[in-house]
Amino acid sequence: MSPGDPISITGSILAVAVGCSAASLWLLLPRGEGGLREHMASRFGMLLGAVALALFVATGHRLGGLGDEAVFLVVSLVAVISSVATIVTRSPVYSAIWFALALTGVAGVLLVLGAQFLGVATIVVYAGAILVMFLFVLMLAQPTGMAPYDRVSNEPLLSAVAGAIMLGLLTLFIGRLSAGPAECCAVPSKAAALAAGGEVTLSAPSRPAIPADPLAADHVARLGGELFGRHLLAIEVAGVLLLVALIGSIAIVSRTSPEERLDLAARRADA
Amino acid sequence: MTPSALVLNGLIVGGMLFALGLVGILARRNLIVMFLSAELMLQGISVSLVSWSRHHGDWGGHVLVIFVLTVAACEAAIALVFVLQAFARTGRLDSAAWQALRESNLPRSVDHELPAVDAVTPIFPRLTPAGAAPEPDEDALLEREHV
Secondary structure (H helix, E strand, O other), rough: OOOOOHHHHHHHHHHHHHHHHHHHHHHHHOOOHHHHHHHHHHHHHHHHHHHHHHHHHOOOOOOOOOHHHHHHHHHHHHHHHHHHHHHOOOHHHHHHHHHHHHHHHHHHHHHOOOOOHHHHHHHHHHHHHHHHHHHHHHHOOOOOOOOHHHOOOOOHHHHHHHHHHHHHHHHHHHHHHHOOOOOOOOOHHHHHHHOOOOOOOOOOOOOOOOOOOOOOOOHHHHHHHHHHOOOOHHHHHHHHHHHHHHHHHHHOOOOOOOHHHHHHHHHHHHO | OOOHHHHHHHHHHHHHHHHHHHHHHHHHHEHHHHHHHHHHHHHHHHHHHHHHHHHOOOOHHHHHHHHHHHHHHHHHHHHHHEEEEEEHOOOOHHHHHHHHHHOOOOOOOOOOOOOOOOOOOOOOOOOOOOOOOOOOOOOHHHOOOOO
């Protein structure tokens, strides 16, 4: 591949973006420095993060219509920026709020991708989760000041580099997907098999495909049909899983310590 | 079949969310923030699954995301109970409070003395005082200012 190849240019831009995001995360993560130094580090980290995001946007794929592109850009930027804020904010209360904003961004991405039921379900399900998280934080947080374990991180540099390597590998392979059909994963089509004279044994079950219009009126009906048709057994297993988790959490939280049990037994013996 | 541009962008957003959740769960020490980071990774996976579902034009990804939501709910129940128990035992939401569980050949992580919290207090908007000053409320004096 020659250096002037467009794919190689995209690859080098992506490499710069991944490096910028690693440095930005390292600067933004709490490292226990106080005062002006931490302030400057977070400002510089935000700058580097903005550069990395701009580079990622520049290497993104054009969607065609300006409106589609703008909507996807806005919701994905909301999701990614609030995710960064979730993991770098010192106070867990603000972290939960940023996580709620990240969820709205994710729901927007799901809506753009045509998953209207999942987009709404994400918000509905996680609104309760965020509320519970708030209650936990308010119940358990330090009454005065910020806890020292919120102001330092475990190995911030290594963590940021690990995340950036993960991101780099993912973007690399996603970029290869767009470069052309992958030979390794190409599924021989039925027509090709028939043309070759072979016999098609695995006939795909005829199931309702996703309609091209993402806002089709019977989206939820089709999803429900799929869920309670092909995946009926899995639904039952999921129900059992929920029941087991419920019973397990109650059993763990209401378990008493051995001393308390002895105490209870002594009191019962007295009565 | 080459995936469409929307599918590829969705995959990249999903990968970003997953990587950010990974960084959070590796770096942060607060158990609740670690839990939020794990949820962030699940969100990234959901976005990727829906993208692939759009690419293949079937419902498999959507159904898997519904199961991911189910398992996330179970995980939340168990994890929050664990957080509660851990807090009841140590009085901290610190994952390093459980470092006695580490391998015997690993060094103990020691907390260094942290510099004082910077004196820059956040400025919250205040209403303009109007009317007579109210009587001080004893209950309000006992409330904590922030968490």
